Amino acid sequence: MRIIFTLITFLMVGTSNATNSRDPHSFAVLDQVSTQHLYLDLSVDFQKKTLAGFAEHRLVWHNPKAQSLILDTKQLSIKKILYQGQNKSWYRTTYHLGASDPVFGQKLTISLPKQPERVRIYYQTSPEATGLQWLTPAQTAGKKYPFLFSQSQAIHGRSWIPIQDTPGMRLTYTARIHTPADLRAVMSADNTQNAEKDGDYMFHMPQPIPPYLIAIGVGNLHFKAMSQQTGIYAEKETLAAAVAEFSDTQIMIDEAETLYGPYAWGRYDLLILPPSFPFGGMENPRLSFITPTVIAGDKSLVNLIAHELAHSWSGNLVTNATWADLWLNEGFTSYVENRIMEAVFGPARAQMELALVSDWVRKSIQDIPLEKTSLKVNTQNKDPDDSFGAIPYGKGQLFLTYLEQQFGRKTFDIFLKNYFQTYQFQTMTSEHFTQYIQTQLLDKYPGRMTEKELHEWVYGQGLPETTPDVTSPAFTKVQEQIDHWVAQKITTSQIKSNHWSVHEWLYFIENLPETLTLEQVKQLDNRYQFTTTQNAEIAWAWFSRTIPLQYTQANTSLATYMQRIGRMRFIVPLYKLLNQYGQRELALEIYRKSRLGYHPIAQHGLDRVLKI
Numbered sequence: 001m002r003i004i005f006t007l008i009t010f011l012m013v014g015t016s017n018a019t020n021s022r023d024p025h026s027f028a029v030l031d032q033v034s035t036q037h038l039y040l041d042l043s044v045d046f047q048k049k050t051l052a053g054f055a056e057h058r059l060v061w062h063n064p065k066a067q068s069l070i071l072d073t074k075q076l077s078i079k080k081i082l083y084q085g086q087n088k089s090w091y092r093t094t095y096h097l098g099a100s101d102p103v104f105g106q107k108l109t110i111s112l113p114k115q116p117e118r119v120r121i122y123y124q125t126s127p128e129a130t131g132l133q134w135l136t137p138a139q140t141a142g143k144k145y146p147f148l149f150s151q152s153q154a155i156h157g158r159s160w161i162p163i164q165d166t167p168g169m170r171l172t173y174t175a176r177i178h179t180p181a182d183l184r185a186v187m188s189a190d191n192t193q194n195a196e197k198d199g200d201y202m203f204h205m206p207q208p209i210p211p212y213l214i215a216i217g218v219g220n221l222h223f224k225a226m227s228q229q230t231g232i233y234a235e236k237e238t239l240a241a242a243v244a245e246f247s248d249t250q251i252m253i254d255e256a257e258t259l260y261g262p263y264a265w266g267r268y269d270l271l272i273l274p275p276s277f278p279f280g281g282m283e284n285p286r287l288s289f290i291t292p293t294v295i296a297g298d299k300s301l302v303n304l305i306a307h308e309l310a311h312s313w314s315g316n317l318v319t320n321a322t323w324a325d326l327w328l329n330e331g332f333t334s335y336v337e338n339r340i341m342e343a344v345f346g347p348a349r350a351q352m353e354l355a356l357v358s359d360w361v362r363k364s365i366q367d368i369p370l371e372k373t374s375l376k377v378n379t380q381n382k383d384p385d386d387s388f389g390a391i392p393y394g395k396g397q398l399f400l401t402y403l404e405q406q407f408g409r410k411t412f413d414i415f416l417k418n419y420f421q422t423y424q425f426q427t428m429t430s431e432h433f434t435q436y437i438q439t440q441l442l443d444k445y446p447g448r449m450t451e452k453e454l455h456e457w458v459y460g461q462g463l464p465e466t467t468p469d470v471t472s473p474a475f476t477k478v479q480e481q482i483d484h485w486v487a488q489k490i491t492t493s494q495i496k497s498n499h500w501s502v503h504e505w506l507y508f509i510e511n512l513p514e515t516l517t518l519e520q521v522k523q524l525d526n527r528y529q530f531t532t533t534q535n536a537e538i539a540w541a542w543f544s545r546t547i548p549l550q551y552t553q554a555n556t557s558l559a560t561y562m563q564r565i566g567r568m569r570f571i572v573p574l575y576k577l578l579n580q581y582g583q584r585e586l587a588l589e590i591y592r593k594s595r596l597g598y599h600p601i602a603q604h605g606l607d608r609v610l611k612i
């Protein structure tokens, strides 16, 4: 998933009654019984905002004494549960739903003393399911048809499928999805690109995936191919712009394969979601879910595609065993993303993107409680949505950048390629990775890095002394302009900003001095019209600077921006700033108008931020 540049620290929870010692965020007990294959038969009801039908689990029993199957559920209404007997007939069995926890949901214990191979749970989701967003036609680009999409990571899959909801297991799945006849369903599986719309769709995902990668989207979707292997699903209104913006996707795959070995998933398509999608992207296998806020018209934000594609190796192929090891997914992915960007767009741009990450980590780490600044984190009793931020993404990326520097690019590339190949379709813990790196790099190439340094990076707090100091020659020039302008050696109209890229503009805005005055903000806006920019990143960076100065001329644009976009990385910090800098009334007014258009995950977080 891509959310970076803000730390989401609002979903603290009390105690959990999760029992699995291996994954504190799941009730599943994997050493008793696990699901090998899942079959879903679900009907999509836009009126009721529900999915209803059944989930059939094909089980593998690991303990001959086990008598029950424990699944994670959240807000599900269970109708009945059947198991298949030896004679292939189906029989009812009893079950028990435990107490409901707002984050972890309910433990579903199904009594199965005969250890059957198949069990079917008939159920219906809640309109408030945290893993689903139901959009009215007005909330879509086309305004005529409703839209549904899922977001299962980290532990929201259980709100639409009763399942062992832990990244520590893998399963294959098939699904039959019934929708209104004029809509198309797509899943993280083998989509039929131009299948006739008939409201009845079949899917198959033959490669074993962790449950958080099961995904569905339903809407007035059209498809356009970008190459034999890649294409885009989107509403008609967004399709052409998306195809133009992401036309380098095939080149990205080719470059990634050269670096890290074959792409394991067959097709790679993108699903462009409406702007309320709470994240930048989600790496659902074969079909990344993408925010339309990166369609900037100039490919300036396509590192998001490189990021989601990179997950095809780090995350989807080699998966963090629990959410405490999130950095193994996101830090690796951020590093691989940057390598893909370098291969496709050249070193200057990649260096700028890495320098922005480095700045972001160094700035944001000051506001993160020290105990939350290690790569391996303690997530016991905490909402794993809390863990996504500068540490797993940015510090993780800087660690891999450091390894590359110490061992040399050639050696480190071979190491990573072997790592992905050795552990493909498996899970990984920080402990296991530390052992692997010890034998594959530290022992083989003595004198480059000590065991102490390795442990400091993975388990230590803050940034190690060895953290690479990343600079970009392009940013050095931008900084000169800022310095001259602040020292009044040049006027606003004399700032040499010709041919600056989006990255240089971002650096410029983010590095304007703390002493910035309202008058200076007005001068800059008069010259550059930042307030009305159509680039979502630049707008965000700009509003982040203007809110503390109460630059009220930007309020109309700010409100429009926050109402239109549901991406949490943008809106959560803006609400926080409004709240913090004396504009709580404005924050509440915008939120009242926008709340229902936001994803349940965003609503939940913002309710806490604004304490309503």
Ligand SMILES: [Zn+2]
Binding pocket: 001, 002, 003, 307, 311, 329, 330, 333
């Ligand atoms: Zn990611």
